Amino acid sequence: MSMRADARRNRDQILAAARKIYLAEGFTVPMDEIARAAGVGVGTLYRRFPDRDALLRGLAIDAIQQVTALGEIAWQEERDAWSALRRFVHEGSELNRVVAAVRPHLIDAVPDDEELFQAGVAWFELLSRMVVAAQEAGDMRGDVAPGDVLLMLNLLTRPLAGLPAELGAGLPDRFSDVMFDGLRADSPTPLSGAPITRWWA
Template sequence: MQTATPVQRRASRPRADALRNRERIVIAAREMFVEFGPDVPFDEIARRAGVGNATVYRNFPDRDALVREVVCSVMDRTSEVAEQALAEDTDPFEALERFAHAAADERVSALCPMLSGTFDKHHPDLEAARERIERLVQELMDRAKAAGTLRPDVGVGDLMVVVAQLSRPPAGTACFSVDRFVHRHLQLFLDGLRAPARSRLPGTAVTVEELRQA
């Protein structure tokens, strides 16, 4: 088998400036999707990213490709926060709280309206990002339950649906003006998750699978 030369290997790797441009496009797209919805013109995204239209299309040949990259990048960053919380030697419930507030800041579910139409919900990249974050949140919750600080009758779906509702203002509104309420109301919910429980919840703990089918 013929081994690639150093020149060939360098040529096969994206240049640093190309990687920076791609990252700038994803960041700009995320901001504009949250502010205005998924139909923002590519030229507006290019303008905010500080690149040309051709650069956007070279990295993302269609809107679905860009939307998928934005959603995956947000989930990956949220997963990194969960990993940091798990790695720290702190109270398990406090770690869960830090994750929940960070997830709200990422506005994961403000992007949910884009997961419709022709978007491939089962793309391998999206599935991998989703499975990673679900596994990490489950671990955070399991640790808090084992420590006796998280009520036992809640599931990953219960947490994620509330984070979703609080971080999902309608696109195109002055969504950032309500930021001061998000963490206040999220903390009220998190306080309700503490053990011992002060009430009996109707129904059963919500699983991630149930959220997918909803």
């Protein structure tokens, strides 16, 4: 049973508006404001997303699936894992900002949320494949696990309030460049703690 055309359009408008506003102003914006930005009434917002969390959830699933799709393409088109990984991170920077911003608000619900969990699993498996391949090719140091990469990416992509927009937008790329240099195989500093192997806990 697919949605009516106008319903689908509304849903997309809402997700787009929510993404934009949340990134710009944080997660405290009232639902009414999101509805207004999407050009719909609150009622419509609530019809599509039964409550605040459902909206975040929709946002997250959407972004995770898109970022995964980007990654699959990079994985197929690049010759080596290291390049695919960097390209994936670079191209998914904008989407990753969404995921990073949403994470703290959703993470506790993940284990109980089939759809969200599956989206995350697919994403994490792709990332894992890349990381392992890069390590086997000798391009990435061996003492990190995919979870380390995921979490560092998550942190480095978080919004930094107070920066001029054109500066802030470029930082995830800049900082992940530094991170990648730190992940290269010839880096010797031994890491404290244990490699992170799971994405959700």
